[in-house]
Amino acid sequence: MDTTPRETPLNPLHRLTLEQLRRRTSMKWRTYPRDVLPLWVAEMDVPLAEPVARALTDAVALGDTGYPVGTAYAEALAGFAGKRWGWEGLEVGRTAIVPDVMMGVVEMLKLVSGxxxxxxxxxxVYTPFYQFVGNADRVVVEAPLTEEGRIDPGVLEETFSRVRAGGGRPVYLLCSPHNPTGTLHTAAELASVAELARAYGxxxxxxxxxxxxVAAGARFVPYLSVPGARDGLSLMSASKAWNLAGLKAAVAVAGPEAGADLARLPEEVSHGPSHLGVIAHTAALRDGGDWLDAVLAGLDDNRRLLTRLLAEHLPGVRYAPARATYLAWLDCRALDLGDDPAGVFLERGRVALSSGPAFGTGGAGHVRLNLATSPEILTEAVRRMASAVG
Incomplete structure (x- = not known):
């Protein structure tokens, strides 16, 4: 990671005070009592990007609040993918709008499995994977990451072999970049995934x-861009990067050999996204690049800050700054706080973090911390966490 400090006077993470944030009525700020600092769910403590706010204001002024239609979102995503990731393979004709990423995942599972x-x-891995897959009447099978948080090809191959022997139509639900670890999968790792998936059907x-x-100097590699991934399906959205979770919309993207699968998606699924959500996400991808760059710079600063704060106040916590996401995966096992340190930090320190065991095998003794906040809030949160174990 680039360790050169960057001045970001317009950094959105510096714009809102704690009192302003406490006026919000979303899940992050209303789940816990007022004295708790919430650094758990994936919401960012930022104002809305100006191009997004303008697009929404214009739509409301026109009364443009009907049903979503068209390919504007997919076109904006394709342009963003070409500019940011050097990927020109996002074919708008092989896309569909879906209500959000997890609902899109469920719809893709319906298309390619039973x-x-x-x-x-x-x-x-991301807790809703277990919940949504189970509710879709599929069976979760774990292939744990390595201790370093990377995909283990040997474990993945053994798991693929086992599920293939069990019959049916197995699926690999890839989280990329990975949540909660923030791991940014490499092109070689993703190509290996595609090769194994092909080999085992x-x-x-x-x-x-x-x-x-992504962190400074890093680049995301779309799964569908690697060799062997032609029959893959992807779900993408502007919701995390521009803090648009309340404006529901996502795009399903099919590889060249999966277009026929996506074409079987029921038409009514495309009625699920919010029309205002589609407008907002499209504006973010087309015109929100400068805002995103400011946030990314602020996140780099926060990763460095968290490293310093932990070294000073909680040296027993293991933390490796991630190359992607705004999440920090903290190994607290040396603190002897049991399998769920988040409970201790909440009760004794009044800091809400995501509970490690909820992420499945490998999560015990860990917490997930949301870095997308102001340096002041982050500093106070670590101080409180230290007081909880002191």
């Missing part, structure tokens, strides 16, 4: 919602 089929995940569905959020 009830009772296995869905392989790399634990520890496993279909790949990629959740790439955090794709725009």
């Amino acid at each position: 009830p009772g089929d296995a869905v392989v995940v790399n634990s520890p 496993v279909r790949v569905v990629a959740d790439e919602i955090h794709a725009p959020i």
